[in-house]
Amino acid sequence: MAETATPIDKRPLVLLTPAFIAITALVVIPMSFILVYSFYENIDLAVDRVAFQFGNWEMLLSDNYYHSAIWKTLRISVVVTVLAAVLGYLPAYFIAMTTFRHKWLLLLLLILPFWVSFIIRTLSWIHILGNQGALNGLFQWLGLSDEPLRMMFNEFSVMVGLIHVFLPYMILNIYVSLEGIDRNLEPAARTLGATPWQAFREVTLPLSLPGLAAGSLLVFVLTGGSYVTPLILGGPSDFLFGNLIYDAVVTELNWPMGATLSFTLLVLLGSVVILYSRFMGLNQLSKAFG
Amino acid sequence: MTRKMDSTKRYEKLREAVGNGDVDRRTFFGLLGSAGITAGLSGGIMTAMAKQARAAGVELHFEGWGGVVSEALRKHAFDPYEAATGNKVIDATFGGENEVLTKLKAAGSTSGHNILHSSGVSWYKRWVDNDFHVVLNEDNIPNLKNVMTAMIEPFRAITPDGLSAVPYDYGTTGIAYNTNHVSKEKAMELGADLLLDKELKGKIGGWGGDWANRAWYGALQSGQDPNDIQDWDAVWDKAREHRELVLKYWGSGAELMDLLAKEEIWVTEAWSGRVAALQAQGHPIAYMDPPNGLAWMESMFVLKGSPLAEAEELLNFMLDPETAIAVAVGQKYPSSLDPTKVEMPEEVQNLPAFDPTGKLEALVFRNPETWNPHEKKQGAMWNRVQKGG
Numbered sequence: 130m131a132e133t134a135t136p137i138d139k140r141p142l143v144l145l146t147p148a149f150i151a152i153t154a155l156v157v158i159p160m161s162f163i164l165v166y167s168f169y170e171n172i173d174l175a176v177d178r179v180a181f182q183f184g185n186w187e188m189l190l191s192d193n194y195y196h197s198a199i200w201k202t203l204r205i206s207v208v209v210t211v212l213a214a215v216l217g218y219l220p221a222y223f224i225a226m227t228t229f230r231h232k233w234l235l236l237l238l239l240i241l242p243f244w245v246s247f248i249i250r251t252l253s254w255i256h257i258l259g260n261q262g263a264l265n266g267l268f269q270w271l272g273l274s275d276e277p278l279r280m281m282f283n284e285f286s287v288m289v290g291l292i293h294v295f296l297p298y299m300i301l302n303i304y305v306s307l308e309g310i311d312r313n314l315e316p317a318a319r320t321l322g323a324t325p326w327q328a329f330r331e332v333t334l335p336l337s338l339p340g341l342a343a344g345s346l347l348v349f350v351l352t353g354g355s356y357v358t359p360l361i362l363g364g365p366s367d368f369l370f371g372n373l374i375y376d377a378v379v380t381e382l383n384w385p386m387g388a389t390l391s392f393t394l395l396v397l398l399g400s401v402v403i404l405y406s407r408f409m410g411l412n413q414l415s416k417a418f419g
Numbered sequence: 420m421t422r423k424m425d426s427t428k429r430y431e432k433l434r435e436a437v438g439n440g441d442v443d444r445r446t447f448f449g450l451l452g453s454a455g456i457t458a459g460l461s462g463g464i465m466t467a468m469a470k471q472a473r474a475a476g477v478e479l480h481f482e483g484w485g486g487v488v489s490e491a492l493r494k495h496a497f498d499p500y501e502a503a504t505g506n507k508v509i510d511a512t513f514g515g516e517n518e519v520l521t522k523l524k525a526a527g528s529t530s531g532h533n534i535l536h537s538s539g540v541s542w543y544k545r546w547v548d549n550d551f552h553v554v555l556n557e558d559n560i561p562n563l564k565n566v567m568t569a570m571i572e573p574f575r576a577i578t579p580d581g582l583s584a585v586p587y588d589y590g591t592t593g594i595a596y597n598t599n600h601v602s603k604e605k606a607m608e609l610g611a612d613l614l615l616d617k618e619l620k621g622k623i624g625g626w627g628g629d630w631a632n633r634a635w636y637g638a639l640q641s642g643q644d645p646n647d648i649q650d651w652d653a654v655w656d657k658a659r660e661h662r663e664l665v666l667k668y669w670g671s672g673a674e675l676m677d678l679l680a681k682e683e684i685w686v687t688e689a690w691s692g693r694v695a696a697l698q699a700q701g702h703p704i705a706y707m708d709p710p711n712g713l714a715w716m717e718s719m720f721v722l723k724g725s726p727l728a729e730a731e732e733l734l735n736f737m738l739d740p741e742t743a744i745a746v747a748v749g750q751k752y753p754s755s756l757d758p759t760k761v762e763m764p765e766e767v768q769n770l771p772a773f774d775p776t777g778k779l780e781a782l783v784f785r786n787p788e789t790w791n792p793h794e795k796k797q798g799a800m801w802n803r804v805q806k807g808g
Contacts, residue, residue, distance in 0.1 A: 174795055194808050261681050282667045365662050368806050376802040379521050
């Protein structure tokens with residue numbers, strides 16, 4: 130039987146080429162430079178020697194200072210992600226299910242904070258949680274406390290700041306996933322005898338999981354790479370791995386060590402994406418984005 | 420029933436409508452043309468304005484400490500300079516000179532960076548060591564003759580062939596305390612140890628951005644001469660003790676003022692001028708320099724690649740007694756001008772750290788010879804101690 134040659138469809142290749150070039154030029158090549166720089170040796174402040182040595186990597190692997198920072202970063206990222214998921218699901222569900230005619234207005238309100246600088250939004254918490262902030266003023270006015278409650282410059286305020294900044298990413302992802310669910314499924318479950326809670330738990334929640342997972346991945350990765358929020362809202366003990374990178378690069382002017390730490394953070398957060406891909410499949414992300 | 424329509428569907432529908440002739444092609448292209456003309460016109464105007472601006476004068480990029488310091492420089496130095504010369508000063512705020520050095524190293528060029536409000540002789544040496552310096556023509560800066568010799572000498576010792584900066588102001592990093600919560604007697608009695616007072620736990624602040632500042636106070640608290648530290652472990656033990664009591668390490672003058680003004684902290688080391696600014700605003704904040712407290716001098720450093728003639732013109736303008744005094748009053752730091760040569764008004768004479776003799780012998784400055792060799796190791800050490808290490 131004669132074989133018929135299947136013509137190769139070149140369109141995917143053509144369409145993917147610009148993205149491939151951009152990712153190579155803007156991510157792969159710079160990260161390769163960073164990896165190479167991690168083997169250089171810092172002789173003095175801002176003075177590096179071209180070398181191929183493992184001193185920076187040895188220090189990273191043997192020094193508990195860095196290990197505790199990694200652990201703290203992962204812990205805070207998990208807590209922020211879980212809280213953002215819990216806090217974000219409700220508004221996303223409300224926006225998706227509402228019969229309000231001007232739903233676009235709700236979505237606009239959701240993205241409105243992005244029009245204000247991230248730094249300003251973070252600083253605003255000082256005026257809410259600070260000693261002379263709105264909350265302490267309210268508590269004292271209501272007679273609930275005589276002295277200001279200490280709510281600022283601790284892990285709590287750092288988490289509040291991170292959730293505040295990243296929550297819209299979570300809500301938008303869940304919302305898009307919920308929007309794609311057939312509205313007839315829940316009523317169908319109800320007609321089969323399910324309670325409203327059962328219908329939600331057995332039908333809506335599983336179908337919205339791709340959005341929840343995509344939002345969680347985004348929030349986790351963004352939190353893991355943060356360093357400004359702990360600087361502004363944290364106390365002496367509240368730092369993330371990103372703060373150690375800032376210290377190495379900016380205050381110690383030790384670029385080889387900064388490169389080592391940066392590459393480590395990339396590998397750590399990249400591993401999370403790979404794990405997500407392994408268990409959820411990255412195609413779930415495209416589902417979540419509609 | 421409303422039907423959900425995504426952008427792709429909307430585009431398909433529009434394309435279909437155009438194809439069917441439901442949308443008037445003339446109107447469609449008319450609108451498109453209007454948008455193009457608007458963009459083109461505004462672009463053209465902007466281009467013409469940019470050309471005009473370039474023809475009008477030279478742009479000088481200045482980076483400084485922000486807050487009241489930047490406000491004083493903008494109001495009393497840069498605005499009058501721009502009006503007088505037609506040149507433009509574009510000022511920005513940095514978190515510290517290490518930030519600028521990182522940027523210059525990353526970019527491989529000094530483009531967009533001309534003049535820095537540089538801190539101390541140590542940083543002057545670092546800029547020179549990294550070959551970012553210039554040789555200023557002092558003939559073009561006649562007002563330099565009024566600057567205190569005691570302030571010029573340390574810089575000239577590093578670059579004997581010519582200065583790359585002009586000394587501009589000086590001050591101290593002492594201790595600020597809230598008089599509603601800490602008495603003057605207690606502050607005077609404890610001196611530098613006020614920062615280690617356990618009764619004030621959670622109400623103490625500290626400057627996190629400079630390892631040498633923390634080490635200076637650690638040396639004072641451990642009974643050592645800050646310019647001749649022998650026992651670094653004792654210094655960091657005191658820093659750890661301080662850390663346990665600290666609510667927040669601040670990173671900028673604006674943050675320092677905010678924390679003190681809002682009474683988040685009651686005690687911290689602080690920059691004299693910033694405290695003077697708070698006092699002027701009516702806050703109950705007092706300031707003291709403990710024995711052997713840290714003094715520093717700042718310069719206006721010109722980076723390599725800057726338009727030298729215009730930079731020299733600006734520096735001379737800034738050192739003009741009228742300008743320098745107005746800036747000193749505004750930023751609350753005494754001017755580098757010698758008070759024995761230029762009469763200082765009462766407002767300047769009352770500023771913290773002001774030295775009427777013009778010799779600065781009563782102030783203790785950081786000796787770069789003894790401090791710089793320790794910077795790499797001890798700077799990294801401070802970052803660890805600050806984070807609980």
